[in-house]
Amino acid sequence: MKRFTFITRTLLVALSITSLSTMAQRVGGFQNERAIEDYSKLKDSTYLAWQNVIKYLSLDKQRNSYLSFGGSIRTRFEHVTHRFWMPDTVENYYSQRLAFHADIHFGKQFRFFGELQSGYKTQGEAFLQTDDIDVHQGFLAFKPNASNLSFRFGRQEMRLGTGRLVDFGLGPNVRRTFDMGKITYSDGDVNIQAYYGKEVQLGFRAFDNDFMFFQENAPNPMIWGIYSQFSAFPNEGEGTNTELYYLGIESGRAVYNDVAGREIRHSIGIRRFGKAGPRFTYNTELIYQFGDISTNAISAFNVETDWKYTLIHKKWRPSFGLKLDWSSGDSEPGDGKINSFNPMYVNPAIYSLAAVNTPVNLVSFHPTFTVFPTRKLMVQLEFATFNRSSKNDGLYSPPNRQTRMANGISDKHIGNTMGLFVVYTFSPYLSFNLRTSYFEIGNFLEETGPSESIFQFAPTLEVKF
Numbered sequence: 001m002k003r004f005t006f007i008t009r010t011l012l013v014a015l016s017i018t019s020l021s022t023m024a025q026r027v028g029g030f031q032n033e034r035a036i037e038d039y040s041k042l043k044d045s046t047y048l049a050w051q052n053v054i055k056y057l058s059l060d061k062q063r064n065s066y067l068s069f070g071g072s073i074r075t076r077f078e079h080v081t082h083r084f085w086m087p088d089t090v091e092n093y094y095s096q097r098l099a100f101h102a103d104i105h106f107g108k109q110f111r112f113f114g115e116l117q118s119g120y121k122t123q124g125e126a127f128l129q130t131d132d133i134d135v136h137q138g139f140l141a142f143k144p145n146a147s148n149l150s151f152r153f154g155r156q157e158m159r160l161g162t163g164r165l166v167d168f169g170l171g172p173n174v175r176r177t178f179d180m181g182k183i184t185y186s187d188g189d190v191n192i193q194a195y196y197g198k199e200v201q202l203g204f205r206a207f208d209n210d211f212m213f214f215q216e217n218a219p220n221p222m223i224w225g226i227y228s229q230f231s232a233f234p235n236e237g238e239g240t241n242t243e244l245y246y247l248g249i250e251s252g253r254a255v256y257n258d259v260a261g262r263e264i265r266h267s268i269g270i271r272r273f274g275k276a277g278p279r280f281t282y283n284t285e286l287i288y289q290f291g292d293i294s295t296n297a298i299s300a301f302n303v304e305t306d307w308k309y310t311l312i313h314k315k316w317r318p319s320f321g322l323k324l325d326w327s328s329g330d331s332e333p334g335d336g337k338i339n340s341f342n343p344m345y346v347n348p349a350i351y352s353l354a355a356v357n358t359p360v361n362l363v364s365f366h367p368t369f370t371v372f373p374t375r376k377l378m379v380q381l382e383f384a385t386f387n388r389s390s391k392n393d394g395l396y397s398p399p400n401r402q403t404r405m406a407n408g409i410s411d412k413h414i415g416n417t418m419g420l421f422v423v424y425t426f427s428p429y430l431s432f433n434l435r436t437s438y439f440e441i442g443n444f445l446e447e448t449g450p451s452e453s454i455f456q457f458a459p460t461l462e463v464k465f
Contacts, residue, residue, distance in 0.1 A: 030070075030428060030464045032168060033157055034101055035113050035137060039068050054465070064107045071100035076173075076460040082452035084356065084397060085445055095121040095129060095173045099136065111141040113156075119174040125204045128172035132206040136177055152182045155200065155211065160193075160227050161243050161271055164285055164304065167347040171355055174202060176345060178223065179213040189231040189241070196224040199345075221251040223344075225267075232272075240274025249344055254293050255402065256340040256360075257330040257393050261294030265342050281308045293338055300341040302327045302359060321368040323384075329361025329393030340393055343400060356439060356454060357414070360396035363387045380421040386414040388444060395444070404448045413442035415453075434459045 031037050042056035043063050059065040074097040081090050101115035117136035121129040139154030157177050160166045169176035180197020198220040200209050212218035225247035232242040247267040254263035266289065273283040283306040291298040303326045310319040327341040343359045357364070366384040373379065388395065391412055395404040419437035426432070439454040 032170065033159060034070055034072075034099075034115070035103070035139075035157065037068075037070070037103075039066075040105070059104075059106075066105050068103040068105075069101070070103070070465055071098070072462060072464045073098055074173075074460060074462040076458055079455075079457040081455040083454065084403060085439075085441060085451040085454060087450050087452045091123070093122045095119070097173050097175075101137070109143055109145060111143075112139070113141070114138045117175065121173060128169070128174050128202070130204055131174050131202060131209070132204065134203070134207055134209045136175065148185050148187045150184045150186070152184075153180075155179050156182070158182075158195070160245065160247075161229075162273075162283065162285070162306075163347050164271075164287070164302070165247055165267060165269070165344045165346060166223070167345055169345070169347065171347060176200075179211055179220075180223075181213075190229070192226065192228045194226045196222075198222050219252055221249060224248045236274070241272075243269070243271040243273075245269050247344070249342070254342075256293065256338050256342075257402065257406075258333040259293050259296045259338050261296075263291070263293045263298075263342075265289055265291040265293075265298055267342075267344075279310050279312055281310075282306070287341075289342060296336055296338045298338050300328045300339050302341050302343075316371040316373055319370045321370065323364070323366035323368075325359060325362065325364045325366070326389060327359035327362045329388060329390030331390055331392060333392055339390070340396075345399075356397060357386055358396050358398045358400055360400060360402075361388050361390055361393040362396075362414075363389045363412075376425045378421075378423045382419045382421070383416070384419075385416045386442070388412040388414060395448075404445070407448055409444055409447045411443040411447060414444050415442040416440045429464050430462075432459070432461050 029037060039055045043066070045056070055068050055070075057067040057069075059067060076095050077093075078095065079090075079092050083089055083091060096119075098118045099115060101113065104112045114135070115137040116133060117131065118133040119129060119131045124130075135155060137155050137157060139152050139156045141150060141152045143150040155177055157168050157175065158166055158180070159168050167176070177200045178197045179200060180195050182193060182195040182197075185192040198212050198218060201212070201220050203209055212220045225245060227243070227245040227247070229241050229243045231240070245268075247269070249263070249265050249267075251263045254260065267287055268289075269285060269287040271283070271285040273281075275281050285302075285304045287302040289298055289300040303324075305324045306321070307323075308319055308321040310317060327343070328339050329341075330339045331337075340360050346359060364384055364386050366382065368380055368382045370378065370380040389412075391410050392406050394402050394406045395414060397403045417437055417439045419435070422434040424432045435456070435458045437454075437456050439456075441451045441453050445451040
């Protein structure tokens with residue numbers, strides 16, 4: 001098994017380096033969701049012949065069908081002192097994520113996208129960090145001629161909106177994926193998605209992430225819903241939109257505060273985002289949740305705002321940002337109700353670079369300051385303060401696990417974090433980023449057990465092709 005894993009990683013690295021060396025900037029356009037990249041523009045191109053071999057390998061004389069290859073290598077060193085506030089803990093480790101995909105288009109109607117992913121970490125196996133190699137994505141897509149509808153079925157990534165409930169999981173070493181069917185309607189400013197599927201349960205061995213879509217008794221959490229984006233008013237500015245959605249989730253085992261059991265939870269959300277003038281951008285989202293856990297009724301909510309003001313005529317393009325978030329917590333233990341918000345598959349990095357909090361029973365105030373000293377360099381400074389929204393509920397850590405009980409403590413202050421985020425983009429194919437943060441513990445942590453402030457340092461280098 002070790003030899004197989006080593007050979008696989010070596011082949012993936014070799015393919016990546018070979019492809020990278022033959023590419024030029026004109027073929028760029030890499031996305032976080034690699035499956036939405038479009039290289040059909042190379043159909044009639046006679047320029048960059050080597051690049052066409054990788055991104056547009058024609059499969060017929062008319063050049064209507066083609067094969068495209070791509071992938072990435074992400075390497076990271078991470079230092080953590082006092083992970084999850086535990087004393088006498090210091091971690092230093094190296095991790096890497098390798099991915100390789102093939103995208104086959106049969107004319108304009110049919111398509112198959114397949115991707116392999118491998119995650120490695122020193123210091124042994126860890127959830128969301130290690131997986132020898134597995135099928136990360138593998139789906140069929142169909143788009144009828146002259147139709148606004150498209151269909152997908154198979155294993156695929158998903159991100160809805162800004163990722164407040166469903167995101168790729170870019171931070172961890174192994175990205176998140178789902179086995180699902182999805183129908184999309186798109187017409188101008190209107191985009192509607194309807195989907196039903198199951199979360200892929202990750203294993204550590206080679207090809208052990210089983211496809212569970214058709215298995216009724218599979219333990220995988222199920223998700224379903226409808227997500228829409230549209231212009232709510234005539235003549236809205238570019239980039240100004242409204243999102244309205246319903247998401248459902250069913251999990252066989254959920255634990256919140258004083259309840260545990262089978263969870264069926266429904267989320268109704270609305271998001272409004274866009275620009276107000278050339279300098280101010282806004283993003284506001286409201287989510288309400290209902291359903292039940294065992295015999296306990298769910299009533300929970302989340303309110304989030306994210307505003308940014310940019311001094312567009314100033315050198316370095318400085319901008320000031322402010323995020324405010326309020327996620328409900330359980331108001332009264334033993335009352336037959338649960339008010340703890342479920343963030344589902346959120347990216348915890350939204351709530352600070354430290355990524356130690358998740359939006360359950362959480363109120364945060366989060367200002368940032370960002371500058372661009374050069375065209376390729378971004379530097380961001382942040383500060384965030386965290387408090388519990390309910391004194392009767394505890395503290396939750398990613399992905400959605402209660403790590404401290406309330407224990408009758410009335411003080412709500414969890415702590416403050418200060419962070420630095422630096423990104424240098426050498427080219428569309430090579431980038432470097434540095435995340436470092438210091439989390440200073442608050443009174444609630446001090447009163448509920450051994451607690452030490454956290455320091456994190458994580459330089460990361462990523463190659464895409």
